[in-house]
Amino acid sequence: MRSHFQLVLTLVASLAASAGWSETLGDPVKGAKVFKKCQSCHQVGEGAKNRVGPHLNGIFGSKAGSDPTAKYSKGLIRAGDDGLVWTHETLDAFIENPKALVSKTRMSFRGIKGADDRLDLLAYLRGFSDEPSNIPEAEPTAQGNYHNLDPAILAIVGDSEYGEYLASECMTCHQTSGANDGIPGINGWPTEDFVVAMHAYKQKLRPHPVMQMMAGRLSDEEIAALAAYFKDLE
Numbered sequence: 001m002r003s004h005f006q007l008v009l010t011l012v013a014s015l016a017a018s019a020g021w022s023e024t025l026g027d028p029v030k031g032a033k034v035f036k037k038c039q040s041c042h043q044v045g046e047g048a049k050n051r052v053g054p055h056l057n058g059i060f061g062s063k064a065g066s067d068p069t070a071k072y073s074k075g076l077i078r079a080g081d082d083g084l085v086w087t088h089e090t091l092d093a094f095i096e097n098p099k100a101l102v103s104k105t106r107m108s109f110r111g112i113k114g115a116d117d118r119l120d121l122l123a124y125l126r127g128f129s130d131e132p133s134n135i136p137e138a139e140p141t142a143q144g145n146y147h148n149l150d151p152a153i154l155a156i157v158g159d160s161e162y163g164e165y166l167a168s169e170c171m172t173c174h175q176t177s178g179a180n181d182g183i184p185g186i187n188g189w190p191t192e193d194f195v196v197a198m199h200a201y202k203q204k205l206r207p208h209p210v211m212q213m214m215a216g217r218l219s220d221e222e223i224a225a226l227a228a229y230f231k232d233l234e
Ligand code: HEC
Pocket: 035, 037, 038, 039, 040, 041, 042, 052, 053, 054, 056, 059, 063, 064, 065, 066, 067, 070, 071, 072, 073, 074, 075, 076, 086, 091, 094, 095, 102, 104, 105, 106, 107, 108, 109, 112, 121
């Protein structure tokens, strides 16, 4: 594994040098340092075992929640069944804000806000996946630059009365009581998490087809309004 990894480092470095890709391709050496934030729960490399979280060898290209020996939340298993596959984009979104991508994930981790740190970390993790040189840096079919979600979108101050009006449609599934059978409660979510989650559906990073359709019809202002309304619901 180690010599394999060295090869990857060399490959990455030479690609970066030859193609001027250094801006888009992360630095796996720096990424190894960023991985310290994950190490209390995840192992990687030769002999890696499942700990609090599953080992992360071969994570690229795998279906979310698919290691039969690991313990997962219902939300992660459902996301995998709905079609969540770990790619550069989805891993990036998950590491940035785990609960905004996966409903009620067991991974209690605040997320890494720095885009460059995430890029480096993912470059490091690629080295432990099969044929890392074949893993595209970005999916050709990617819907959007999720990790570049415009800060202006997060800065929109939602009109909660308008949100209440829009929310009647949501309530057919997401009950006011917060009670749910399979449908997660969304009352009292922090505004930013709510907005990020809705945009993740809108950009089809989160797989659920009904939610993709719901979010796809909403403008940035409408999402902000809904976030403002649901934030204050018990
Ligand atoms: C506090 C412990 C903890 C930390 C820290 C943590 N994780 Fe996790 N991670 C988990 C748990 C628990 C799960 C299972 C989540 C679930 O079932 O919802 C998980 C799941 C994952 C998965 C999905 C695995 C799969 O098989 O689908 C990935 C990818 C992941 N973590 C990456 C990371 C990375 C990268 C970091 C560091 C930036 C990190 N995690 C930090 C506990 C942690």
